[in-house]
Amino acid sequence: MKDDRLIFLIFTAQNKLRTYLNNALVAANVRVTFVQAGILFLLKQSNGRTMSDLSQLIGVDNSTLTGLVDRLEKVGFVARQASPTDRRSLLIQVTPEGIAEGDKAKMIIKRVNEEIKTGFPLEEMEIFKKILRSFFEKFNKNGGQQK
Amino acid sequence: MKDDRLIFLIFTAQNKLRTYLNNALVAANVRVTFVQAGILFLLKQSNGRTMSDLSQLIGVDNSTLTGLVDRLEKVGFVARQASPTDRRSLLIQVTPEGIAEGDKAKMIIKRVNEEIKTGFPLEEMEIFKKILRSFFEKFNKNGGQQK
DNA sequence: AATATAAAGTTAGTATGCCAAATGTTTGCC
DNA sequence: GGCAAACATTTGGCATACTAACTTTATATT
Numbered sequence: 627m628k629d630d631r632l633i634f635l636i637f638t639a640q641n642k643l644r645t646y647l648n649n650a651l652v653a654a655n656v657r658v659t660f661v662q663a664g665i666l667f668l669l670k671q672s673n674g675r676t677m678s679d680l681s682q683l684i685g686v687d688n689s690t691l692t693g694l695v696d697r698l699e700k701v702g703f704v705a706r707q708a709s710p711t712d713r714r715s716l717l718i719q720v721t722p723e724g725i726a727e728g729d730k731a732k733m734i735i736k737r738v739n740e741e742i743k744t745g746f747p748l749e750e751m752e753i754f755k756k757i758l759r760s761f762f763e764k765f766n767k768n769g770g771q772q773k
Numbered sequence: 774m775k776d777d778r779l780i781f782l783i784f785t786a787q788n789k790l791r792t793y794l795n796n797a798l799v800a801a802n803v804r805v806t807f808v809q810a811g812i813l814f815l816l817k818q819s820n821g822r823t824m825s826d827l828s829q830l831i832g833v834d835n836s837t838l839t840g841l842v843d844r845l846e847k848v849g850f851v852a853r854q855a856s857p858t859d860r861r862s863l864l865i866q867v868t869p870e871g872i873a874e875g876d877k878a879k880m881i882i883k884r885v886n887e888e889i890k891t892g893f894p895l896e897e898m899e900i901f902k903k904i905l906r907s908f909f910e911k912f913n914k915n916g917g918q919q920k
Numbered sequence: 921a922a923t924a925t926a927a928a929g930t931t932a933g934t935a936t937g938c939c940a941a942a943t944g945t946t947t948g949c950c
Numbered sequence: 951g952g953c954a955a956a957c958a959t960t961t962g963g964c965a966t967a968c969t970a971a972c973t974t975t976a977t978a979t980t
Contacts, residue, residue, distance in 0.1 A: 633790065633886055638832040639905040639906070639908040645968065646912035659935070677960095684785075685789075686936080689937085691959090712946075713945060714946070714957065742911070750900045751904070757897065761889075765790050791966090792937080839930055840966080840967090861974065861976070862929085
């Protein structure tokens with residue numbers, strides 16, 4: 627238990643998880659990745675969100691979201707629509723196919739989510755989540771030092 | 774505490790950490806990223822490892838390592854050397870500059886590693902690590918289902 | 921020895937991600 | 951009203967990552 631390479635552990639664990647999950651999605655004939663599925667969920671919940679809303683909600687840079695939406699749009703799961711109230715904004719609409727694909731993805735994602743928890747008591751998972759959540763305050767932008 | 778989106782939490786927490794860390798490295802004028810630094814550490818510890826050894830040790834695919842070593846080689850921190858015993862293999866040599874840069878990186882990485890732990894008792898961090906380590910068995914290749 | 925199989929690396933293709941810079945639009949301020 | 955600042959989105963450049971396919975070399979099998 628002496629190994630102190632926490633960052634390395636987090637990185638490699640996440641790599642394993644991501645690969646496993648995306649392979650599971652492919653194996654289930656789901657045509658979206660985990661991150662793309664997140665966008666579909668958000669739009670199912672409330673259609674017509676802006677690019678900025680979406681990027682904040684899934685926690686990626688705006689420029690990253692551009693590519694994600696590009697790929698979803700190319701396969702017909704979402705569409706960009708001009709906002710009637712703000713000509714800078716785009717409202718992203720999910721299509722029926724997009725909702726269906728998101729539902730398919732959700733089943734796999736739920737299963738993997740459960741797999742993470744198996745073998746650990748609730749209290750331990752709460753600690754796990756608490757520590758991860760602390761990253762949002764600790765590591766919010768800015769490379770360390772002061773503000 | 775009802776939020777069950779564990780995967781999402783892991784992904785976004787890791788994103789924050791990675792961005793923060795790499796920004797911290799840039800701010801300290803370190804010319805390698807966190808992942809690249811890992812390679813330099815391994816070579817300082819034991820110079821002349823093969824590509825395959827390195828990719829296993831840092832936990833990435835061989836093809837990913839090719840690019841990592843390309844970039845390190847381009848700036849002169851490592852060099853590829855033909856293996857005298859196996860003509861398929863390359864022995865990666867770290868240069869003095871590479872070792873120096875790795876040392877610079879290590880300071881920053883250590884600091885961020887400590888930042889992760891601040892605010893949590895040892896037992897909680899052990900639980901955190903234990904759960905992350907479980908990913909290596911649970912999510913080792915293969916998209917779910919059986920073997 | 922001849923062939924089949926396995927292993928080491930690379931390449932090409934795709935998907936996240938970030939940052940910095942650019943464009944167009946909206947808002948705030950005087 | 952006019953101009954500066956802020957905002958929304960995209961583009962381009964870079965760094966990880968993976969899979970699949972390919973080349974070269976080594977090992978195993980018959």
